[in-house]
Amino acid sequence: MCQDDNKRQFITRITSHRQLTRDIWELRCDLPSGMLSASPGQFVMIEVSPSLQPFLRRPFSIAYRQPAPSGKGEEFAVIYRVVGEGTRRLKSLSPGDEVNIIGPLGRGFTWPRRDDRRPVLIGGGLGVPPLLFLAQRMVASGVVPQFFAGFTRADQAVGLDMLSELGVVPVVATDDGSLGRRGLVTELLPDPPPGDLCVYSCGPLPMLQAVASWCRTGRIPCEVSLENRMACGVGACLGCAWPAAVPESHDRDSRRYVLICKDGPVFAAEEVFAFDR
Amino acid sequence: MCQDDNKRQFITRITSHRQLTRDIWELRCDLPSGMLSASPGQFVMIEVSPSLQPFLRRPFSIAYRQPAPSGKGEEFAVIYRVVGEGTRRLKSLSPGDEVNIIGPLGRGFTWPRRDDRRPVLIGGGLGVPPLLFLAQRMVASGVVPQFFAGFTRADQAVGLDMLSELGVVPVVATDDGSLGRRGLVTELLPDPPPGDLCVYSCGPLPMLQAVASWCRTGRIPCEVSLENRMACGVGACLGCAWPAAVPESHDRDSRRYVLICKDGPVFAAEEVFAFDR
Amino acid sequence: MTVDVDDEEKTWWRSPLLRTSLAGLTLQNPVLAASGTFGYGIEYGGLVDVTKLGGICTKGVSIDPWPGNRPPRLAETPAGMLNAIGLQNPGAAAFAEDYLSWLAEQTPAVVVNIVGRTIEEYSAVAAFLDRKAGIDALEINISCPNIKKGGLSFGTDPQAAAAVVKAVRRVTSLPLIAKLTPNVTDITQIACAVEAAGADAVSLINTITGMIIDVNRRRPLLANVFGGLSGPAIMPVALRMVWQVYEAVKIPIIGMGGITSAHDALQFIMAGARAVAVGSATFRRPDTMVEVVRGLYDYCREQRTSIAALVGVAHGGAH
Amino acid sequence: MTVDVDDEEKTWWRSPLLRTSLAGLTLQNPVLAASGTFGYGIEYGGLVDVTKLGGICTKGVSIDPWPGNRPPRLAETPAGMLNAIGLQNPGAAAFAEDYLSWLAEQTPAVVVNIVGRTIEEYSAVAAFLDRKAGIDALEINISCPNIKKGGLSFGTDPQAAAAVVKAVRRVTSLPLIAKLTPNVTDITQIACAVEAAGADAVSLINTITGMIIDVNRRRPLLANVFGGLSGPAIMPVALRMVWQVYEAVKIPIIGMGGITSAHDALQFIMAGARAVAVGSATFRRPDTMVEVVRGLYDYCREQRTSIAALVGVAHGGAH
């Protein structure tokens, strides 16, 4: 068993914390030098409370990295929605406060690639942030990706400023048409898909499934980022299991599930979505 | 059953919060108008955490009342030592923050009295604060009490500034002699006690027992304030029971214990200390 | 169900949406004060508007006065607490004299929790209370130590549990609720036994036995060594037992253990409870019960449902 | 005890003050990783210095691979969590091939937790592991569903529990630790039964069965309906059981359930545990175990005592 041993526990310091929308916040922290290997699609487990309640850490994707305002080193950002007690706690932290994180965790997106397919990034809601980091990397390596972003409403849109900084012009859809096109982001995709694309997607499950189906019709590679409740984040508790698509080679019962924290959160769509069942 | 129904739950606001010694803090809050009946020896139950951990409220004596700096109404103070998770949480609150309190609770000191005995107040450590409030009331009614105060060290002394404001000159003892006399505060008491005194005491249990014995030798009335772990603070859970001294009149088994929160926290010494056993 | 919405808004705590029936009595809403956490009601005077509750389960009452355990009796634990009160109470006569009339006047429903150390003591207190006006039901706390059987609780043995219920059934016509202890391998066995013995409903759960060590003194913190664990910490265990008992018996269930919100109460109701009781949470926030009633009302309104329709829905099929 | 203090300071985690002996094996210190919360050790590589632990109890291993339960498998609860992993594991052969050599090389003591659905499956996995090098003891998880008895856990019935231990005893000479479930009326009965059947030690407690309802979906949140409650919430129950079992059996006890600090571990030791295991707390703070070891060392130094001298002291008299 070979294990990626980059993951560590760090005490880092909040450099900024701002409200992006009614319920979405952006937290930036110093990037510990031990986390320099963090790549797009990877995540961190944040301890949200000093008390035993909530008890578990919370997983958050790395939304992007950038030079620290101090000029020394880098900082990383997490963009999150306040949905429960853990994120409510997180929200109450201020710049200068310390946070205990574990990272970088998981398997991120495959980039750079060996082929020269044109990357298309498709994000929905809070699935957009991890794709920002991927877009950053692509632009840094001289490739400007296509970017499709879907939100419920204009006031839920996040990441557009970062994309424009990167010179990426996203195609946007909102459920109510209050920004970009009205409808689902998947309705904006060209049909059939051009055969020279490669797709990276993150967002709600139905969206990911639609994206994966679309890719399948065009036989183009598709990576999706999944979420699940987590306890350890490192593959030890087996709590974040997800049904594997069970390709023939996986003959052993114990491989009926993949672990989102360790085998993912990014998977090739065919590893986790079984279309033929 | 007749019940004192003054107690209510209030959301009040912190007006000031300052550190008095290394581990002792003074918290002042607006006195809700519904708490105007709060008298010396009574206490409040403070919700120390927004999360379920710590779960229970914490009881604190009212250390004094004074006009609010805003000029409108009054504020009350609590002086507390940081000893565990609850008080650590309390410490983290800032002026302007809201706190959820229940009060006024319990039976306080008997003042004014029907006789004209000379009051002597004897406090040890964090037993001094509730006696400040009592001294305030005495001075307001034209009686300057004698005040004996014991602390472990000079840097643990609290309340002396308030006493000097009141014109009360305390006799102080510290365990190491770093302030006032060296030794226990009870060693400073005149022996035998003058017969025209009445004594009010709050502090560690051994001190209270020594004070009560001393009063007994002079047959002078003595009130002591006790502490115990509490859940409800209102006499409902029966958790804060304390062995009663079982005078003959208490023939029923169910009176074997008194409740500190409801029958106390202030008791006549003979209700709770049995010297003859 | 047709409901006059405006009228209802003013008296939400007794909306028909909240009505629940239980052991032959109808409650205006399904939220009770759990025994032992609300005294005899009057202690919380000024802090809780008891007219808005479904009812109150009193602190356990025995035929004779009980002194209770030596202190310390309380300890706090992560998201919970331990208590070892030892069922201190003034006895049935003093209870009836000092507290019952207030309870009967003020509260929508009075459930008197009864305790005993022998079957005879249980019968005696039930027979005594049967003759008093103002009591709507008896809740038999079968978690008491059975002194004839070496102190093991009546509630841990199906035969002993059934024997207590049968004996009490004989001396009273009041609705009988058996309050079950969770400290058993299979709670459905006990539930079935008390159902067969004539209980009209079951209450669950009582506290889970636990302890704490005072590391400084190197001794148990509670004078009684063991205490009962209550509060949010135990809620998953309580819910599981309500779920299991719902599948095992036909009589109604009063669910409790760790409830602090309407959301928690809904979990119990969906697991099969026709009413719920709030215990330790009252210590933290006396207004919890009233908040739960309000939250249940809002949920029923928003979701166009009623408590009666929600009981047991999480089991999927019909009961 | 004479101890070279300077030398010791540098190697505190293996100070003689911390040494404890258990089921025929000596541990450098009394802190183990609890089964199922530390994988096979390697998963926490980089986060935990396993050389500083007393040892590791592995995730449950069965003779054949087990797929585990459908997700969701996890839920958070007040000061705790529910899991319904369903004992997913790659089977004994893959375990031995893929993980055992790393474990044997890196960790001071390797305790392999074994599981089965029949007595034959328990024997099979024990016999298989008995032939492998690098294993210091087997921990028999008797909380597994007994498929021959309709899925009730082996650990809830003294006879079934004893039968498993006896069968395993027959096929291996490794020290045997029986891991007890708390979901029983009287844990001392089970402890006595496994002691008589030949267990060298007992581990307690496993998780307490609980559940949660997803109010939005009006269905149980876990796909498996029930899950096991662990974490600080259950510590008072775990401590109580350690206390009871200490008074009932002579074999050593490994105590666990909710430990997050040295202070918690001391409570278990004073209640009678010769070693402790840390489970869920590792998820929150991977360095918990090492912190506990350090805290125990500091306590022993300050108080001029040793772990061996502290075991069971809270019971007062001699054991």
Ligand SMILES: Cc1cc2nc3c(=O)[nH]c(=O)nc-3n(C[C@H](O)[C@H](O)[C@H](O)COP(=O)(O)OP(=O)(O)OC[C@H]3O[C@@H](n4cnc5c(N)ncnc54)[C@H](O)[C@@H]3O)c2cc1C
């Ligand atoms: C790999 C990974 C990366 C993530 N990245 C981000 C991110 O960048 N930004 C962001 O806002 N969120 C992200 N999430 C989700 C985030 O972890 C949860 O929203 C957070 O844990 C909720 O905590 P809470 O205490 O506020 O809510 P809780 O009170 O725990 O739950 C509130 C609601 O959220 C649901 N929920 C809780 N945990 C999860 C979970 N792990 N997955 C799905 N639903 C959940 C609950 O069912 C409940 O309905 C990520 C999750 C994973 C697994």
Ligand SMILES: Cc1cc2nc3c(=O)[nH]c(=O)nc-3n(C[C@H](O)[C@H](O)[C@H](O)COP(=O)(O)OP(=O)(O)OC[C@H]3O[C@@H](n4cnc5c(N)ncnc54)[C@H](O)[C@@H]3O)c2cc1C
């Ligand atoms: C009527 C009353 C009035 C009080 N007034 C004051 C006051 O004015 N100022 C002040 O500093 N403290 C006062 N106390 C004590 C105060 O309530 C406790 O210090 C506080 O509850 C500790 O909370 P914690 O969470 O910080 O500590 P915990 O973590 O709960 O406990 C820390 C330590 O304090 C001990 N402890 C906890 N609660 C109590 C208690 N109720 N009585 C005795 N020991 C306890 C514990 O055994 C432990 O050793 C009063 C207590 C009572 C009953």
Ligand SMILES: Cc1cc2nc3c(=O)[nH]c(=O)nc-3n(C[C@H](O)[C@H](O)[C@H](O)COP(=O)(O)O)c2cc1C
């Ligand atoms: C301090 C205290 C005293 C209790 N006394 C009784 C009692 O006399 N009779 C009884 O049946 N249950 C008693 N209980 C149990 C509660 O009624 C309830 O079943 C239990 O606390 C679980 O609910 P909770 O978690 O909401 O507190 C008591 C609980 C507490 C905390």
Ligand SMILES: Cc1cc2nc3c(=O)[nH]c(=O)nc-3n(C[C@H](O)[C@H](O)[C@H](O)COP(=O)(O)O)c2cc1C
């Ligand atoms: C996710 C998870 C998986 C577990 N798997 C096992 C297991 O395979 N075998 C076992 O004997 N115990 C297992 N346990 C129980 C733990 O070993 C331990 O007994 C329990 O969690 C109580 O300790 P804690 O509160 O410190 O977590 C598991 C616990 C958790 C949380």
Ligand code: FES
């Ligand atoms: S969260 Fe523990 S294995 Fe994935």
Ligand code: FES
């Ligand atoms: S604290 Fe509940 S009765 Fe005193």
